[in-house]
Amino acid sequence: MTTTVIDVPEIPVVEKPNYLNQEYGAVSWLLTQDHKRIGILYLLSVTGMFLLGGFFAVLMRLELVTPAGDLFSSDTYNKLFTLHGLVMIFFFLIPSIPAVLGNFILPIMLGARDLAFPKLNLLSWYLYMIGTAFSLLVVLLGGVDTGWTFYTPFSTSFSNTHVVLMIIGAFVAGFSSILTGFNFIVTIHRMRAPGLTWFRLPLFVWAMYATSIIMLLGTPVIAITLSLVAIERLLHVGIFDPAIGGDPLLFQHLFWFYSHPAVYIMILPAMGVTSEVIAAFTRRRIFGYKFVAFSSLAIAFLGFLVWAHHMFVAGISVYSAMIFSLLSFLVAIPSAVKVFNWTGTLYKGSISYQTPMLFALGFIGLFLIGGMTGLFLATMGLDIHVHDTYFIVAHFHYIMVGGSVMGYFAGIHYWWPKITGRMYAEWWARASAVLIFAGFNLTFFPQFILGYLGMPRRYHAYSPEFQILNVMSSAGASILALGYALPMFYFAWSLKFGKEAGNNPWGAAGLEWQTSSPPPTENFHTTPVVTWEAYEYRPEWSDGNV
Amino acid sequence: MIDDFPLFPESASTVSGSVDALYFFLIAVCGAVSLAVVVLIIFFAIKYRRTASNQIPEHYEEHKALEIGWIIAPLFPMMIMFLWGAKVYFTIARPPDNALEVYATGRQWMWKFQHVGGQSEINELHVPVNRAVKVIAASEDVIHDFYVPAFRVKTDVLPNRYSTTWFQATKIGRYHLFCAEYCGTQHSGMIGWVTVMEPAAYQQWLAGGVNEGSPAAIGKSLFEKYACNTCHNAQSGARGPALDGAFGKPVSLRGGAVVRRDENYLRESILNPQAKIVEGYEPIMPTFKGQVNEAELIQLISYIKSLGAPVGAGGPATPDKGSGVSAAPGASAQPGSAASPSLPAVQPGVAPGPDGRGAAAGAEPSASGSAVREAKQP
Numbered sequence: 001m002t003t004t005v006i007d008v009p010e011i012p013v014v015e016k017p018n019y020l021n022q023e024y025g026a027v028s029w030l031l032t033q034d035h036k037r038i039g040i041l042y043l044l045s046v047t048g049m050f051l052l053g054g055f056f057a058v059l060m061r062l063e064l065v066t067p068a069g070d071l072f073s074s075d076t077y078n079k080l081f082t083l084h085g086l087v088m089i090f091f092f093l094i095p096s097i098p099a100v101l102g103n104f105i106l107p108i109m110l111g112a113r114d115l116a117f118p119k120l121n122l123l124s125w126y127l128y129m130i131g132t133a134f135s136l137l138v139v140l141l142g143g144v145d146t147g148w149t150f151y152t153p154f155s156t157s158f159s160n161t162h163v164v165l166m167i168i169g170a171f172v173a174g175f176s177s178i179l180t181g182f183n184f185i186v187t188i189h190r191m192r193a194p195g196l197t198w199f200r201l202p203l204f205v206w207a208m209y210a211t212s213i214i215m216l217l218g219t220p221v222i223a224i225t226l227s228l229v230a231i232e233r234l235l236h237v238g239i240f241d242p243a244i245g246g247d248p249l250l251f252q253h254l255f256w257f258y259s260h261p262a263v264y265i266m267i268l269p270a271m272g273v274t275s276e277v278i279a280a281f282t283r284r285r286i287f288g289y290k291f292v293a294f295s296s297l298a299i300a301f302l303g304f305l306v307w308a309h310h311m312f313v314a315g316i317s318v319y320s321a322m323i324f325s326l327l328s329f330l331v332a333i334p335s336a337v338k339v340f341n342w343t344g345t346l347y348k349g350s351i352s353y354q355t356p357m358l359f360a361l362g363f364i365g366l367f368l369i370g371g372m373t374g375l376f377l378a379t380m381g382l383d384i385h386v387h388d389t390y391f392i393v394a395h396f397h398y399i400m401v402g403g404s405v406m407g408y409f410a411g412i413h414y415w416w417p418k419i420t421g422r423m424y425a426e427w428w429a430r431a432s433a434v435l436i437f438a439g440f441n442l443t444f445f446p447q448f449i450l451g452y453l454g455m456p457r458r459y460h461a462y463s464p465e466f467q468i469l470n471v472m473s474s475a476g477a478s479i480l481a482l483g484y485a486l487p488m489f490y491f492a493w494s495l496k497f498g499k500e501a502g503n504n505p506w507g508a509a510g511l512e513w514q515t516s517s518p519p520p521t522e523n524f525h526t527t528p529v530v531t532w533e534a535y536e537y538r539p540e541w542s543d544g545n546v
Numbered sequence: 547m548i549d550d551f552p553l554f555p556e557s558a559s560t561v562s563g564s565v566d567a568l569y570f571f572l573i574a575v576c577g578a579v580s581l582a583v584v585v586l587i588i589f590f591a592i593k594y595r596r597t598a599s600n601q602i603p604e605h606y607e608e609h610k611a612l613e614i615g616w617i618i619a620p621l622f623p624m625m626i627m628f629l630w631g632a633k634v635y636f637t638i639a640r641p642p643d644n645a646l647e648v649y650a651t652g653r654q655w656m657w658k659f660q661h662v663g664g665q666s667e668i669n670e671l672h673v674p675v676n677r678a679v680k681v682i683a684a685s686e687d688v689i690h691d692f693y694v695p696a697f698r699v700k701t702d703v704l705p706n707r708y709s710t711t712w713f714q715a716t717k718i719g720r721y722h723l724f725c726a727e728y729c730g731t732q733h734s735g736m737i738g739w740v741t742v743m744e745p746a747a748y749q750q751w752l753a754g755g756v757n758e759g760s761p762a763a764i765g766k767s768l769f770e771k772y773a774c775n776t777c778h779n780a781q782s783g784a785r786g787p788a789l790d791g792a793f794g795k796p797v798s799l800r801g802g803a804v805v806r807r808d809e810n811y812l813r814e815s816i817l818n819p820q821a822k823i824v825e826g827y828e829p830i831m832p833t834f835k836g837q838v839n840e841a842e843l844i845q846l847i848s849y850i851k852s853l854g855a856p857v858g859a860g861g862p863a864t865p866d867k868g869s870g871v872s873a874a875p876g877a878s879a880q881p882g883s884a885a886s887p888s889l890p891a892v893q894p895g896v897a898p899g900p901d902g903r904g905a906a907a908g909a910e911p912s913a914s915g916s917a918v919r920e921a922k923q924p
Contacts, residue, residue, distance in 0.1 A: 336616070381633065468551050
């Protein structure tokens with residue numbers, strides 16, 4: 001850490017060549033191998049799917065304003081929650097941070113020219129789009145009603161909706177995620193800039209590394225499992241349906257073996273973003289850097305050992321339930337370590353409150369509640385009562401929406417100046433962060449109470465005593481929808497009218513802030529050499545925007 | 547409009563109090579830790595906000611002891627949660643021996659309950675207060691879930707086995723019964739009521755309803771109809787193991803394993819006899835899968851349980867007086883529902899309760915459950 005040897009490109013007055021103005025035209029985008037352009041393609045596609053999934057959620061919350069199932073038929077409602085889950089999980093949450101922000105930022109963070117396999121990267125986007133096309137086809141043909149969990153034998157022998165088409169969609173999209181994970185792992189191993197040792201890596205890279213391992217090891221299992229569902233459905237081979245010799249619990253074991261780790265595919269990247277944002281806006285190195293880095297790997301590892309806590313009431317043996325309960329408590333430790341370390345990072349920091357920081361702090365608060373209520377579910381005797389109720393719905397939305405989506409928004413705001421070269425409208429963005437936080441809590445906190453009261457999830461009609469809490473939840477959802485709508489406008493506005501961002505508007509450490517905004521196609525004109533530790537704050541690196 | 551706005555569920559069983567205690571313990575511990583973290587964040591956020599004099603953060607050495615401390619410290623409250631949770635779980639998982647047994651059958655989208663004395667009801671379950679009730683449940687189609695929030699008990703109900711749960715109601719009243727596992731179109735309509743009654747009123751209710759004959763008595767005639775008795779008898783040299791007093795006892799299998807002959811063992815041995823062969827016998831029994839439906843399984847198992855059972859335990863196989871065995875619902879009217887692709891239309895074999903609600907509920911379930919399977923796309 002003696003002298004900084006960094007080659008910052010000269011900033012000319014005319015528009016610099018960058019990845020956006022290098023080439024023009026649809027073909028230059030659709031056949032691009034530039035990780036940044038592919039990141040933009042992903043950004044547009046996952047935003048579309050987020051809006052679609054959100055639309056389904058709005059319809060559900062409208063239906064649930066009254067106890068009677070009076071707005072939609074039961075079949076329609078069942079399709080709504082199924083499609084909401086499938087679209088949000090497989091086509092928004094899983095690709096969101098890795099495929100959008102990871103694609104764009106990860107190679108630049110490493111000082112690399114691109115990902116290790118640019119063509120595979122483009123292929124993964126096409127696979128994602130094929131999967132998306134299948135899911136949209138399912139929506140157009142009338143939907144699917146199995147729940148995103150595809151529980152057997154309902155999905156294999158009873159549902160008369162488009163189960164197989166949906167499975168093909170999820171199957172193909174799964175390969176997109178496998179390729180992305182594979183690409184990231186190789187890139188992180190092989191393409192770090194000179195001097196960028198493992199313990200100088202930003203924590204976002206550690207988080208993406210852990211996520212990629214889960215994608216690579218877990219996704220094939222869901223691909224196999226869903227294939228077996230399709231095989232049983234089409235060929236009547238008895239695998240899961242006991243009427244033809246199968247075992248329905250086998251499906252649940254296989255499904256959750258992927259789908260529990262998938263929760264960490266969704267939350268680990270958001271944790272990585274939070275680490276970046278907190279370091280940038282406190283001007284501090286993350287407290288306990290190595291512990292936070294290894295906690296990502298610990299979560300990825302332990303996450304594979306806790307799947308049967310989804311099955312405490314499904315009829316597994318009491319002793320196996322005990323083992324899975326114990327392991328589920330253990331997986332909470334590395335998550336807690338992260339929260340404690342982020343809090344510790346604030347201590348004696350120099351904290352500023354731009355929008356990314358508001359989202360990151362919101363992430364910590366909501367993830368805290370989501371994580372803590374996870375302990376309620378790991379507690380076996382308590383899980384019996386709250387399992388399959390709105391308590392579960394509230395819990396995983398605190399993790400998935402309060403955690404992952406807040407993290408995604410923190411990241412989008414944080415890197416928006418780098419991606420587009422423009423600043424978004426700060427006041428509006430702060431308003432959006434506050435609306436999302438308030439709306440989120442009003443939507444989902446009442447659902448904890450509903451769940452303990454005993455309202456089962458996936459109920460089209462419900463008992464009248466649950467109405468007031470449901471109305472609160474629906475009211476919160478409308479605030480939440482407004483909070484999510486705002487960024488669409490101010491981001492679009494910023495593309496034309498936003499203030500030009502310098503290389504490093506936040507004064508953040510990290511290689512991505514040392515190239516121009518937007519970055520040139522090759523990211524760096526000369527390969528950077530890293531001689532400093534992660535998150536080392538240097539006033540001279542800042543553009544003075546903060 | 548809404549005259550009640552509950553924030554906490556009624557607590558009406560012997561375990562509900564201990565589940566709630568556990569819940570409050572977790573709220574207290576998790577709430578305290580969350581509050582501490584949030585207060586610290588807010589305090590730091592204000593104290594260390596960026597000001598003209600606080601542009602460059604002060605450097606300090608990190609203490610590894612602090613890291614180790616907050617890795618180790620959460621383990622202690624977590625182990626209490628784990629052990630306490632396991633204790634409550636074990637209590638709910640193990641029904642007491644003297645529990646009153648009720649068979650539950652879930653089907654798209656209704657619940658049928660079969661009492662040992664021969665009464666059956668749909669979407670209604672009448673039980674006496676202060677008496678342990680063991681629910682032995684199976685599904686005829688997809689996975690359902692028997693859930694009574696006021697009792698804090700829940701169990702998935704599977705199509706290939708019996709799941710059991712139990713409760714001992716402590717308060718007279720009517721409590722929600724919900725299906726908690728998504729099961730198709732009318733999932734949210736697969737609901738009912740559990741009515742907890744004074745023992746005397748319960749006895750009156752038992753006597754008042756239509757009695758189809760006790761399952762054990764019907765099971766006895768099925769045992770003969772399916773010619774089970776040609777092999778399973780007490781004579782020496784019989785081709786099948788004798789079943790007198792067999793229920794609940796351990797038995798040695800070929801290969802040396804020892805298993806307890808419980809409801810699931812009997813179920814498997816009827817539907818898939820080759821799965822477990824008793825030591826000293828040949829694997830010659832044919833499967834009855836597709837011939838014996840869920841209701842008949844319950845009757846056969848009830849009969850086997852009654853063989854050699856001590857008098858008065860769990861409902862003896864006293865022959866019923868009225869209604870005639872052949873008219874029993876399920877026995878002949880629902881052929882092969884477990885395996886056949888076409889389920890029969892729901893037949894409401896309702897024993898109306900004294901309040902008459904049983905019949906009303908019985909008329910509600912849709913008969914279209916069978917249509918779904920038939921209409922399934924290729």
